[in-house]
Amino acid sequence: MVSRNEPDTPGLGDVVDKVKEAAPLHLKWLKNPFETQLWRSIFRHKVDDTPRNRSLAVLSNVFLHLHPAKINRDSVRYTFTWGMGGITFYLFLILTLSGVLLMFYYHPDKANAFRDILTIKNDVPFGNFLRNLHRWAAHAMIITVWMHQLRVFMTGSYKPPREFNWNVGVILLLVTMLLSFTGYLLPDDQLGFWAVTVGTNMARATPLIGHEGPLGPEFGATAFNDIRFAMLGGSIVDANALLRAYIWHCVGLPLVGGTFMIVHFWRIRKDGSISGPAPVMLASEVKTAKGRR
Numbered sequence: 542m543v544s545r546n547e548p549d550t551p552g553l554g555d556v557v558d559k560v561k562e563a564a565p566l567h568l569k570w571l572k573n574p575f576e577t578q579l580w581r582s583i584f585r586h587k588v589d590d591t592p593r594n595r596s597l598a599v600l601s602n603v604f605l606h607l608h609p610a611k612i613n614r615d616s617v618r619y620t621f622t623w624g625m626g627g628i629t630f631y632l633f634l635i636l637t638l639s640g641v642l643l644m645f646y647y648h649p650d651k652a653n654a655f656r657d658i659l660t661i662k663n664d665v666p667f668g669n670f671l672r673n674l675h676r677w678a679a680h681a682m683i684i685t686v687w688m689h690q691l692r693v694f695m696t697g698s699y700k701p702p703r704e705f706n707w708n709v710g711v712i713l714l715l716v717t718m719l720l721s722f723t724g725y726l727l728p729d730d731q732l733g734f735w736a737v738t739v740g741t742n743m744a745r746a747t748p749l750i751g752h753e754g755p756l757g758p759e760f761g762a763t764a765f766n767d768i769r770f771a772m773l774g775g776s777i778v779d780a781n782a783l784l785r786a787y788i789w790h791c792v793g794l795p796l797v798g799g800t801f802m803i804v805h806f807w808r809i810r811k812d813g814s815i816s817g818p819a820p821v822m823l824a825s826e827v828k829t830a831k832g833r834r
C-alpha cells in the first residue's frame with residue numbers, strides 16, 4: 542500500500558516552487574516567442590535582411606520553399622502572365638473548400654438530390670451564398686483556365702523545355718471541363734438532366750469505344766457496353782448516372798486534378814521558372830543585330 546507521505550510524491554509546495562522557478566523563463570518566451578525551441582524548430586533561419594539569410598529562410602520551410610528563392614522579375618509581371626494560372630489555382634481551392642461544405646447537406650440519390658438543393662438554398666444558414674460561391678467560382682475557373690492557356694500559347698511558352706508542362710496543362714484543362722460537366726448533373730434539375738443527356742449521347746460517336754462511332758461496332762461496342770454505358774452506369778440518365786457523376790465530381794477528378802497540379806507547379810520550377818518576356822535590347826545591340834543581317 543502506498544502511504545500518503547511517500548517521499549517521491551510531490552506536495553503542493555513542491556509544485557508551486559517549480560512554477561515559480563520556471564516563471565521567469567516562460568515570461569521571457571511570452572515576451573519573445575521567436576526565442577522558443579518550438580519557434581526555432583519550425584523557422585530554422587533568421588530572416589535578417591541579407592540575401593543569404595532570406596534565401597535560407599525560404600529554402601528551409603516547407604510552405605515557403607514552394608516558391609523559388611529567386612525569380613526573374615519580368616516573368617512574374619501581370620502584363621506577362623495575366624495572373625491566370627494563379628487565379629485558376631485559387632479558384633480550385635475555393636471550389637474544394639465550398640464543395641466539401643456543400644457535401645454536408647447533399648445526398649446523391651434521386652429521392653433527395655433536388656430537395657437537398659432547395660434546402661441548401663432556402664434553409665441552410667448562408668447556404669445560398671455557399672452554393673452561388675461554388676457555382677460562380679466554377680464558371681470563373683472555366684474562363685480563367687482558357688485565358689491561361691491562351692496566354693501560354695501567345696507568349697510561346699509551350700516551346701522546349703516546356704512542352705511536357707503544356708501536355709500536363711492539357712490534362713488539367715480536360716479535368717477542369719469534366720469537373721464542370723459532372724457537377725452540372727448533381728442538382729438533378731432539368732438543366733443538368735438534358736445537358737448530360739446531350740453530352741453523353743455525343744459519347745456514342747466515340748471512335749472504337751462508342752457503339753455509333755467509327756469502328757465501334759466492329760470492335761464489339763453496343764449500347765450496353767460502350768463508353769456511354771460506362772459514363773451513365775446504364776443506358777439512360779438515372780440514379781446510377783447521378784451516383785457516378787457525384788463520385789467523379791467529389792473524389793476522382795479532384796484527386797487527378799490535384800495530383801497533376803502538383804506536377805505542373807513542380808515542372809515550372811524544373812523548367813527554369815516561368816518563361817518571361819524576351820530580353821530587352823539596348824539601342825546599341827539593335828544596331829549590331831541589324832548590321833549582322
Ligand code: HEM
Nearest residue numbers: 622626627629630690698703706707710711713714815816
Ligand atoms: C487547373 C488548371 C491550371 C492551373 C491551376 C495552372 C497553373 C499554372 C500556374 C500558376 C503557372 C505559373 C505561370 C502563370 O500563372 O501563368 C502555370 C504555368 C504554365 N502552364 Fe498552367 N495551369 C493550368 C492549366 C494549364 C493549361 C490548360 C495549359 C496548357 C495547355 C497550361 C500550361 C502551362 C505552361 C506551359 C506553363 C509555363 C508557362 C511559362 O513558363 O511561361 N496550364 N500554370
